[in-house]
Amino acid sequence: DPAILWYRQDLRLADNPALAAIGDRPVLPVYILEDGPWAPGGAARWWLHHSLAALSASLAAAGTPLLILRGDPRQILPGLADATGATEVHADRRTEPAGRRCDAETHVALDATGRRLVLHRTALLHEPHLVRTGSGGPYGVYTPFSRAVFALLDGLPPPIPAPTRLRPATGAPAGLALDALGLLPKPPVPDWAAGFRDHWQPGEAGAAARMAAFLEEGLDGYAARRNDPGVIWGTSGLSPHLHLGEISPRQVWHAARDRGGRGLETFLKEVLWREFSHHLLWHRPEMPETPLRPEFAAFPWRRDAALLRAWQQGRTGFPIVDAGMRQLWQTGWMHNRVRMIAASLLVKHLLQPWQDGEAWFWDTLVDADLAANSASWQWVAGCGADAAPYFRIFNPVLQGEKFDANGAYVRRWCPELARLPDRWIHRVHEAPEIVLRGAGIVLGKTYPAPIVDLAEGRARALAAFAEIKGAD
Numbered sequence: 508d509p510a511i512l513w514y515r516q517d518l519r520l521a522d523n524p525a526l527a528a529i530g531d532r533p534v535l536p537v538y539i540l541e542d543g544p545w546a547p548g549g550a551a552r553w554w555l556h557h558s559l560a561a562l563s564a565s566l567a568a569a570g571t572p573l574l575i576l577r578g579d580p581r582q583i584l585p586g587l588a589d590a591t592g593a594t595e596v597h598a599d600r601r602t603e604p605a606g607r608r609c610d611a612e613t614h615v616a617l618d619a620t621g622r623r624l625v626l627h628r629t630a631l632l633h634e635p636h637l638v639r640t641g642s643g644g645p646y647g648v649y650t651p652f653s654r655a656v657f658a659l660l661d662g663l664p665p666p667i668p669a670p671t672r673l674r675p676a677t678g679a680p681a682g683l684a685l686d687a688l689g690l691l692p693k694p695p696v697p698d699w700a701a702g703f704r705d706h707w708q709p710g711e712a713g714a715a716a717r718m719a720a721f722l723e724e725g726l727d728g729y730a731a732r733r734n735d736p737g738v739i740w741g742t743s744g745l746s747p748h749l750h751l752g753e754i755s756p757r758q759v760w761h762a763a764r765d766r767g768g769r770g771l772e773t774f775l776k777e778v779l780w781r782e783f784s785h786h787l788l789w790h791r792p793e794m795p796e797t798p799l800r801p802e803f804a805a806f807p808w809r810r811d812a813a814l815l816r817a818w819q820q821g822r823t824g825f826p827i828v829d830a831g832m833r834q835l836w837q838t839g840w841m842h843n844r845v846r847m848i849a850a851s852l853l854v855k856h857l858l859q860p861w862q863d864g865e866a867w868f869w870d871t872l873v874d875a876d877l878a879a880n881s882a883s884w885q886w887v888a889g890c891g892a893d894a895a896p897y898f899r900i901f902n903p904v905l906q907g908e909k910f911d912a913n914g915a916y917v918r919r920w921c922p923e924l925a926r927l928p929d930r931w932i933h934r935v936h937e938a939p940e941i942v943l944r945g946a947g948i949v950l951g952k953t954y955p956a957p958i959v960d961l962a963e964g965r966a967r968a969l970a971a972f973a974e975i976k977g978a979d
């Protein structure tokens with residue numbers, strides 16, 4: 508019997524257990540753009556468009572065109588099964604709450620007509636509900652989780668090769684042209700994605716190329732350089748590819764282990780942070796909206812649209828933060844160390860709700876991932892499961908000096924500061940007038956003065972935290 512391959516966040520042919528389960532039966536590959544909460548933001552939609560174009564081309568070359576639709580899978584899939592005579596729908600298992608709800612209801616809708624929805628582990632190394640503590644519950648802390656998963660991964664089977672030929676199912680209705688999904692920015696909206704094209708190659712081939720380049724250029728030095736945002740290949744840049752499943756974590760795991768080298772263990776541990784985020788989201792579906800530590804519900808945030816805007820636009824007066832926010836806007840990605848510093852300034856010194864920062868990242872990151880984004884924001888804000896202690900407040904000047912010591916990162920993304928000597932590159936506001944003049948900077952005009960006094964902001968954040976601790 509024919510089968511439907513329902514693509515969601517597993518946009519690849521290689522190492523795709525859902526595709527492998529269909530074997531050499533006729534197959535109808537379909538992608539359905541769904542509405543609903545946490546639909547992809549602007550940058551992720553740009554990526555999705557190009558990823559679907561790449562997938563479509565690979566599937567067509569293998570003999571089966573990709574059917575593209577938009578709407579509610581609960582209604583669409585039973586109709587597609589009727590039209591093609593498919594008895595099974597195969598897909599990846601999702602961890603996002605809305606996706607899980609949709610899958611449960613799709614299962615019921617298909618079941619009512621005698622068809623099956625079969626979900627596979629395609630996006631994670633280990634199913635979130637199968638990793639359990641000694642007492643049988645979910646993990647709330649990363650280190651014991653990662654130890655448990657490491658042990659479980661000992662006999663991880665090798666990736667499944669991509670099929671070369673697929674047999675197309677017949678009888679499917681006509682789908683939409685990719686452009687009809689409207690995923691790209693359209694005039695009169697400015698083409699904010701212009702800078703993305705130079706940085707990324709969405710799709711399975713782009714993911715494989717990035718993996719190969721990282722193994723060659725980055726893995727050995729990873730432990731030493733992963734915190735230096737100015738270094739090219741300091742980290743892998745695989746996150747948007749992993750988010751849409753253009754490469755599987757199993758492919759990444761095996762490729763890294765086969766290559767080996769000094770950075771290996773540190774790198775695999777980072778990959779397990781992704782697993783941990785999904786484990787948390789599976790067990791705490793409220794994570795994207797609600798602090799996991801209940802006392803934070805009463806946190807005295809001071810919502811201020813002007814402060815939020817300055818942060819979003821990279822005009823805070825703290826060079827490492829501004830560089831990060833501009834890298835994000837121009838490329839759809841920001842280095843992890845800088846994400847932590849920028850997020851910390853927003854939620855601590857500026858007392859803006861973490862959900863506002865999370866929403867901005869959701870719209871601007873090409874790797875925007877509900878689990879990783881919400882877990883990370885809660886971690887920075889101190890309200891997450893395994894969170895940084897609240898009182899440990901990053902100082903953006905000292906962080907900049909520590910991790911971007913020669914200012915290479917700041918000079919790249921804040922070119923108006925390029926001529927400042929290293930000594931002042933992270934403390935523009937303290938530079939003597941003569942140094943500023945020599946570098947062509949007029950503070951408050953060509954580069955903003957700091958929007959907050961760091962000592963005052965820190966004291967205010969600690970006082971706010973004391974309020975909720977007192978209420979506890």
Ligand code: FAD
Pocket residue numbers: 733742743744745746747749750777778779780781782784841842843844846847850868872874875876877879880881883884887
């Ligand atoms: P590498 O260092 O090469 O790591 C390899 C892979 O491991 C990454 O591709 C990613 O899949 C995974 N990984 C690494 N660190 C983390 C982490 N802390 N949490 C979860 N997975 C991790 N990551 C996202 O994928 N999507 C997000 O929406 C996202 N939002 C974030 C928001 C904030 C405030 C912070 C502090 C971090 C966020 N991260 C997010 C985590 C991390 O910053 C990125 O995964 C990382 O920068 C991606 O770059 P890379 O692929 O070069 O990472």
